[in-house]
Amino acid sequence: MGSRCQACGVIISRYASEPVCPTCAASNSTEQVPVHVAAPIASVIWLWATPEATTAIATRDLPTILRTYRRINRLSQTAMAHVLGYDNSYVSMIETGKRAITDVASRRHIAARLGLPAHILGVTGTDDAEYRAMLKFGDSTVRLAEIARQAGHAVEAVNELWPLVARLEARAAEGRLERDSLILLTQARVALGVSLGTVLPEERLSSAARWTGHAVTVASRLDDQTFYAHTLRMHGNELRKAGHVGAGVARLEQSLELSSQPAEIGGTLAFLCRATGELGDAVKFDVALAEYRRLLDHNTGSGLLFQPFTLREIELRGLLGTGRVAEAGRLVSVSVGSPSAPQWRIIERVTVGEVFAAVNQPADAANAFADAIESAEHHRLPHQIQRTIRATARSGLQDLTHEAQAALERTRSLLAPQAPE
Structure with a gap:
């Protein structure tokens, strides 16, 4: 975690360059705009909801990004104003280009509300002091994000990792390729990819595989066999989850040769x-x-x-x-202790349900699937719910299939900003 805003006390990122949060910075700017009570900062999962988001962000054009954000999250302009904490007419002027946002505080505020690193909206200036701080705390960020993911909080892990990865990517794009920053970038890419692979629905898991694949590319050049084996291991599993099982096996076999x-x-x-x-x-x-x-x-x-x-x-x-x-x-009823992380209990429950269904024990299968649905929704794991939908449908457990489909819709809605009531 970072420090607290000197104005309102909310926790701000350790990478923030100002002593106040984006909302307070915007409110205290020289040009005042009508401000509502601000909504919670959005989850960055929307960035991977569709390729359209990636295309829009690449333009770095604020009106384009705002319009795309609204389309992806199915928000009205009024709801968009609620997300940003601005007046509806003010948002309309920004989207149509009638109002240009040029001051740094406002751009930082908007970036924070959309879950974007500020440099995407043109707020630049990573100096040597910031870089040293990034290296100092970046490893801890990755480790804490991994702990959060393993504890069942993968969305929070993504939200914590994304700003770090974006800053490191921007530094690499500028040609500043110090070994320390490349190692940190590779670690963060792997952690981000695996976290995305935990929370994204099945149709978007290729995004997770791409991030771990980026990590493999860099790790192959760092002359660290153990680290390279780690990136190959994680990339191979994300390839498998994304449906490229043969390619995943090849990466895993390569990792096995390098592991000691x-x-x-x-x-x-x-x-x-x-x-x-x-x-x-x-x-x-x-x-x-x-x-x-x-x-x-x-x-x-x-x-x-x-x-x-x-x-x-x-x-x-x-x-x-x-x-x-x-x-x-014969094996399914053998007890072997407890899982080390919530997601493994959910994975096991779906598998156990599939086994019980295959050996014609529908009541036991239903109990296992119901447990998996409830836990997967609680921990926001959409592709485990999707696994359960397929398994219950194959097993003829239609009531549970409908229950899982409803849970999936609720889970999807949690990964997008909510319109005001």
Whole structure:
């Protein structure tokens, strides 16, 4: 977290260049505009809602960005005014180009309301002191974002990572490619991609894979084998989730060759089991699973992927994927402890529901799916709800399918700004 605004006390980013928040800075500017009570700052998830957002942001044209933001989030001009904390007529003049916003405070305010780094709206000037602060605190930002994601707060992780990534990307685009900043940029790209891969719906997961892919490109040139293996591991899993399973397997096999520590190898094998199971490749799945189990038997598990609970879920899904339903049915009732993160409990519940449905135990399947729907909505994990929709539909559990569809719509609505009541 950053410091607090000297005017209103709200927490502001550690990268803020002013001692007040954007709203107070705008309110105290020399030119006053009609201001409403400001809405909460928007989640930046809208940036990945559609390719249209990326195109609009690339123009760096404020009227274009505002109009695109409204279309993506289905907001009226009045609702847009509520998001920005401005009068409706003032927003209309900005969108039509009749009113040009030139002062730094107002542009910072608008950028903050839309979840954009200020430099996109022309507020520049990252000096050496800011750069040193970014390097000093950037690693902590990435680590805290990872902790937030693993604790079930992936949206907050994205919101924290995006300003850091944008500043580092802007610095790299200017040709300032110091090794320290490239390492931090690569770490942040991976963390952002994985966080996006947690919260985006299935049709947008390619965005997460692109960010982790950017990280692989840089890591391959940093002469750090362990770090390179890490980026390949995470990119391979995001490729799998985005539907490019064969490409994901290739990256994971490359990561496995470069990994040396048991936890690193175990994490890669976990993803490789998942991918080969989805491909229906029983031979590769069995080899990877046996090695994963051997490592786990001889090492104290650590992390999200290297532990018995994860092994059981991966084995269940792989057995289903390779057509061994009866074996999955015998394993499904075996208890192996607790998950290390909320999302793994949800992933496991969907898989367990699929197994129970496959062995014709609809009541047990329904209980598992209902638990998954409730938890996935609570933690805002749309693609896990989408998994549940498909699974319940295949299982003939239409009431749960409808329940999951409603939960998905509610979850989607949470990732966009709300119009005023």
